Amino acid sequence: MVAAYTGNGAYCFSNALHMSLLAAGADAATLPESWFVECLTAMPFGRWFSPEGPSFGINAPGWNSERDGLPLAIEALGWRCRTWQGGSADEALERLREALAVGPAWLGPVDFGYLSYRRGARGMAGFDHHVVGLALADESLLLHDPAGCPYAVLPIADLLDAWRADSIGWKLGSYTLRSHFEPERAPTRAEMIARVLPAVRANVHRQAGRPEHTAGHRALRALAAVLRDGPPEDLERRLIVFSLPTAARRAVDAARFLAEAGLPSAASAMGREAVLWGRSCSAVARRDWPGAADLVERLADAEQELAGAL
Numbered sequence: 591m592v593a594a595y596t597g598n599g600a601y602c603f604s605n606a607l608h609m610s611l612l613a614a615g616a617d618a619a620t621l622p623e624s625w626f627v628e629c630l631t632a633m634p635f636g637r638w639f640s641p642e643g644p645s646f647g648i649n650a651p652g653w654n655s656e657r658d659g660l661p662l663a664i665e666a667l668g669w670r671c672r673t674w675q676g677g678s679a680d681e682a683l684e685r686l687r688e689a690l691a692v693g694p695a696w697l698g699p700v701d702f703g704y705l706s707y708r709r710g711a712r713g714m715a716g717f718d719h720h721v722v723g724l725a726l727a728d729e730s731l732l733l734h735d736p737a738g739c740p741y742a743v744l745p746i747a748d749l750l751d752a753w754r755a756d757s758i759g760w761k762l763g764s765y766t767l768r769s770h771f772e773p774e775r776a777p778t779r780a781e782m783i784a785r786v787l788p789a790v791r792a793n794v795h796r797q798a799g800r801p802e803h804t805a806g807h808r809a810l811r812a813l814a815a816v817l818r819d820g821p822p823e824d825l826e827r828r829l830i831v832f833s834l835p836t837a838a839r840r841a842v843d844a845a846r847f848l849a850e851a852g853l854p855s856a857a858s859a860m861g862r863e864a865v866l867w868g869r870s871c872s873a874v875a876r877r878d879w880p881g882a883a884d885l886v887e888r889l890a891d892a893e894q895e896l897a898g899a900l
Contacts, residue, residue, distance in 0.1 A: 608621065629786070
């Protein structure tokens with residue numbers, strides 16, 4: 591059994607959803623934990639690699655958190671909400687005022703680089719994030735940032751720059767807002783798992799949409815080949831800041847999720863992935879490129895085993 595992890599991690603959209611549901615009246619005693627919510631998005635399952643860059647993704651190719659993962663999780667939890675995107679800055683602020691009159695509202699993706707209440711935010715420009723708005727004044731937004739900043743204050747100019755998310759290429763539109771959360775059903779955890787398992791299986795087996803791209807265990811083997819001689823600086827930064835620690839955290843939680851789903855072989859394979867992701871992150875931090883490449887090769891074997899179990 592994989593050792594559960596409790597602590598910080600890049601679970602901003604799952605934490606933002608969790609906060610939004612609590613604010614809308616969800617029962618704290620029955621609302622699943624954020625780690626379970628993350629798995630309900632099916633985002634922890636699947637990998638992709640592109641030689642352009644090169645780039646590596648810790649989700650299935652073509653599986654978009656905004657279009658696919660978050661709507662799936664919200665529906666599986668038995669809730670619905672209103673979602674807006676696009677329009678002008680003035681229209682976005684008016685929608686936000688309307689939403690906040692009902693309760694806290696979820697904003698994202700936003701560009702981390704404009705979150706000026708955080709020192710060093712500029713160094714994270716281009717990274718996506720999610721926050722929960724609490725109160726809008728003439729000059730600022732009071733918000734909860736799930737990355738460790740409750741009741742943060744963000745000036746309106748910075749809010750609009752962040753919320754426009756110009757550098758977030760996969761967004762469905764600028765000024766994305768989710769609000770007016772309402773319960774529709776009260777599913778059991780087993781029913782939630784059953785609702786998302788088809789997407790989990792599909793993502794593990796999902797193939798890349800372009801012939802030069804790879805997915806699944808082949809994506810990991812392609813990443814290992816790039817790591818062996820040392821990756822480009824941009825890829826190294828993305829791996830160490832986000833991809834590797836987040837993949838490790840997701841694998842820990844996905845192993846628990848698969849065990850709860852009654853899939854012990856898949857849970858065992860994902861548990862091995864969790865250890866290997868953590869060890870590969872440590873190797874990359876030390877720039878031990880041959881060691882990191884060997885670990886990612888072993889990850890490819892575990893990913894292939896996971897696909898066979900699912």
